[in-house]
Amino acid sequence: MTVFRDDADVHPPMDFEGYRSTALRHPKEPLIALPHRLTEVTAPVFGEGRVGELDHDLTRQHAGEPIGQRIIVHGHVKEDDGRPVPDTLVEVWQANAGGRYRHRVDNWPSPLDPNFSGCGRTITDSHGYFRFVTIRPGAYPWGNHPNAWRPAHIHFSLLGRAFTQRLVTQMYFPDDPLFFQDPIYNSVRDERAARRMISAYDHDSTEEQWALAFRWDIVLRGEDATPMEEPQA
Amino acid sequence: MTPLGTTPSQTVGPYLAIGLPWPDGPEVVPEGTPGRIRIHGRVFDGAGEVVPDAMIETWQADPDGRFGTDFRGFGRCPTGEEGEWEIFTVKPGRIGDGQAPHIDVNMFARGMLNRCVTRIYFADEDNRGDPVLESVPEARRGTLLVEPGEDGYRFDVRLQGEGETVFFAI
Numbered sequence: 001m002t003v004f005r006d007d008a009d010v011h012p013p014m015d016f017e018g019y020r021s022t023a024l025r026h027p028k029e030p031l032i033a034l035p036h037r038l039t040e041v042t043a044p045v046f047g048e049g050r051v052g053e054l055d056h057d058l059t060r061q062h063a064g065e066p067i068g069q070r071i072i073v074h075g076h077v078k079e080d081d082g083r084p085v086p087d088t089l090v091e092v093w094q095a096n097a098g099g100r101y102r103h104r105v106d107n108w109p110s111p112l113d114p115n116f117s118g119c120g121r122t123i124t125d126s127h128g129y130f131r132f133v134t135i136r137p138g139a140y141p142w143g144n145h146p147n148a149w150r151p152a153h154i155h156f157s158l159l160g161r162a163f164t165q166r167l168v169t170q171m172y173f174p175d176d177p178l179f180f181q182d183p184i185y186n187s188v189r190d191e192r193a194a195r196r197m198i199s200a201y202d203h204d205s206t207e208e209q210w211a212l213a214f215r216w217d218i219v220l221r222g223e224d225a226t227p228m229e230e231p232q233a
Numbered sequence: 234m235t236p237l238g239t240t241p242s243q244t245v246g247p248y249l250a251i252g253l254p255w256p257d258g259p260e261v262v263p264e265g266t267p268g269r270i271r272i273h274g275r276v277f278d279g280a281g282e283v284v285p286d287a288m289i290e291t292w293q294a295d296p297d298g299r300f301g302t303d304f305r306g307f308g309r310c311p312t313g314e315e316g317e318w319e320i321f322t323v324k325p326g327r328i329g330d331g332q333a334p335h336i337d338v339n340m341f342a343r344g345m346l347n348r349c350v351t352r353i354y355f356a357d358e359d360n361r362g363d364p365v366l367e368s369v370p371e372a373r374r375g376t377l378l379v380e381p382g383e384d385g386y387r388f389d390v391r392l393q394g395e396g397e398t399v400f401f402a403i
Binding site: 005007008010011012013014016019021022023024025026027028029031032033034035036037038039040042043044050078080081082091092093095101102103105106117118119120155157163164166167168169170184185187188192193194196197218219220221222 | 236237238239240241242243244245246247248249250251252253255278279280282284286290292293294300301305306307328329330332335337339341342343344345346347348349350352364365368369373392393394397398399400401402403
């Protein structure tokens with residue numbers, strides 16, 4: 001039986017004092033170990049039918065171009081043994097260049113961009129590679145603590161090839177001066193693990209006279225090399 | 234080899250509705266599919282307040298208990314103003330390894346730094362001998378069981394506190 005490696009120590013705790021909204025939204029009862037049976041080692045498969053031709057290019061979804069720094073965001077989805085995760089759906093959403101989301105509850109005083117929705121999706125190729133074109137999102141204020149600002153980020157959602165691999169995360173940009181005060185970034189207690197959420201500036205992949213580029217590889221938990229007699233959670 | 238470190242989870246945040254809902258997300262099977270059922274409920278926080286910025290996902294076997302067929306098996310529904318959600322599917326079959334019909338569930342929300350995993354079981358099925366359900370303390374099993382009602386099967390999720398839904402470490 002396939003058993004996926006325990007990576008619980010990589011992920012943030014559900015109860016994290018610095019991020020106030022976790023207080024009433026984390027289970028207090030102990031979690032019960034779920035062995036990796038058939039339902040957990042399988043996942044939905046969605047083909048190209050779920051993705052439109054321009055879904056990967058957030059700068060071409062309207063009549064005009066969005067305001068902001070045009071960027072390419074690309075990388076590979078792999079398992080933790082380096083094996084690529086091909087044909088998997090990658091979904092992204094983000095704020096516009098001014099840090100405003102096109103969402104009814106985001107009403108901080110930065111304008112919406114009529115040419116930017118901030119939503120994209122693509123499917124990894126046979127090498128696990130994905131590529132988006134977008135604009136660099138802005139930082140934005142929120143009410144978590146006095147003068148709180150979220151570092152610029154892009155939300156990513158991945159289905160992987162097994163229910164165990166399902167991941168929703170955020171990609172950050174290198175050298176962001178706002179990390180120190182952001183409880184969501186800092187909820188990842190292992191500093192090396194937190195740094196894996198930061199993309200790298202990728203000059204070789206920029207397009208001259210057109211776009212800067214950032215590379216970000218996403219690593220999903222892999223199978224345990226040594227099969228165990230009893231499935232472990 | 235030393236495994237690469239996995240990428241940590243982060244919250245879906247308050248604006249998940251920009252990126253994640255699909256028009257047909259709740260329709261695991263289309264209208265008119267024989268045996269189609271509705272599963273619906275609401276999501277509550279530790280103060281008993283509804284959670285209007287959550288999303289629920291479901292993953293299940295086909296009616297014959299199989300995976301890897303043409304059956305989509307996957308449902309996704311963001312919660313509404315009253316914390317409500319729904320999906321339309323068919324009952325999964327019994328799985329060969331002694332598991333009763335069940336649906337794996339992911340919960341995401343603003344304020345949740347990682348997903349929470351739970352399962353739906355059907356009170357009108359024979360759940361005896363299911364190894365996962367039997368691993369849950371008897372007093373808490375009821376949080377995973379849905380009963381048929383006039384408007385479908387109801388599955389409320391309580392993230393914390395009295396009647397807290399059973400969540401699994403995966």
